[in-house]
Amino acid sequence: MSEPTVGILHPGSMGAAVAACAATNAAAVLWCENGRSTASVERAARFGLTPVATLAELLDRSDIVISLCPPAAAEDLARDVAGHRFAGVYVEANAINPERTQRITALLPDTTIVDGGVVGSPPVGGKMPTLYLSGPADATARIEALFADTAVQTTVLGTEVGKASALKLSYASFQKTSRVLVALAVGMAREYGVDQELIEVASRRTDSYLSEPQYVAKTAVRAWRWGPELEEAADTLAAAGLPSEMLRATASTLARWHDAKDDSELTLTDALDRLAQP
Incomplete structure (x- = not known):
């Protein structure tokens, strides 16, 4: 399988570092700079992420999208994505409860949802967090491959969306x-x-x-x-x-x-x- 193009929403301290690890096995890692702060721009540049002008462009070009944002913004971000009928794999990796993860799944009927939960510090300076995954087996396998041989360890908990969020x-x-x-x-x-x-x-x-x-x-x-x-x-x-x-x-x-x-x-x-x- 060819290397996927990955989109990261939005590159905070954890998101940018995780995205940089994904770049090891990706054709490119994109982020949307529209409306983001100067700090986000500098952080994304430091981690070698590729800027795009709009969310629509990011979604059109991406095979896999990883959502890592403040928990309160997770559903609104998913609604934004839903408006573009994204048909790839959406990794909902925010610290949100399983019920909210299920609501996001319902918001994205055209999308393959992988539930994710990061335990540990951002993968910089020798830190090696674990990204726990649950969801369809073929999709979680793709995320495992994306982070193979990187500082982000992956563990699959099963096929039920919500397990990773619960853990x-x-x-x-x-x-x-x-x-x-x-x-x-x-x-x-x-x-x-x-x-x-x-x-x-x-x-x-x-x-x-x-x-x-x-x-x-x-x-x-x-x-x-x-x-x-x-x-x-x-x-x-x-x-x-x-x-x-x-x-x-x-x-x-x-x-x-x-x-x-x-x-x-x-x-x-x-x-x-x-x-x-x-």
């Missing part, structure tokens, strides 16, 4: 929220002059709770006392002028496990099932 957001929900929790914890400790001691305590544990899902059941059986503890911590944050909503929301989540108090037989499946019930 991306499942991971992001932990990674992003955990960093905000770090800010709150250190901010609270700093208010009382014990921030360095907090860091020392935390440094004794380096594993991620995300890799230990069996701990969920242990959390559930302790929720009856952890919830009030977090309410106390939320009050402490509020007194320090720091936002308390995240800890109050966590306490509210723990309340769903209140009737699991000290249930030593509770399993992970049981705990997750209870969490899904109001």
Whole structure:
């Protein structure tokens, strides 16, 4: 099969770097400069992307289009593409929920949709993110070939559109929220002059709770006392002028496990099932 022409919508820091990797196995990588900022123009030039004047030209020339933009813009961008009846492969690689991915699929009936989710940092300076894919097997195979032997690793999750988006957001929900929790914890400790001691305590544990899902059941059986503890911590944050909503929301989540108090037989499946019930 001949090398495809690829279009990137729109080349931000992640999009431009991913597009540059695609250029390894593509005839050309296009981007639409119409209405874009000076920073976008400079970034696209730095990564060797080929500018075109209009979206219509990009779509007419491209076999594969990769959408990597701010999540809020994903559907509007897909609507713009829908107006041109693009008949190639559209990689919806934004950090959006599976339902939104399905809506975008419905917007593009003439297009082959591949659901994508990038986990990791932009592929520069030795970084090697993974692009997770789900969708029609022949289309995901084309995307795998596009990134073969590049810094973008690919993993196919199956043929169901939405799986890649679900994995991306499942991971992001932990990674992003955990960093905000770090800010709150250190901010609270700093208010009382014990921030360095907090860091020392935390440094004794380096594993991620995300890799230990069996701990969920242990959390559930302790929720009856952890919830009030977090309410106390939320009050402490509020007194320090720091936002308390995240800890109050966590306490509210723990309340769903209140009737699991000290249930030593509770399993992970049981705990997750209870969490899904109001």
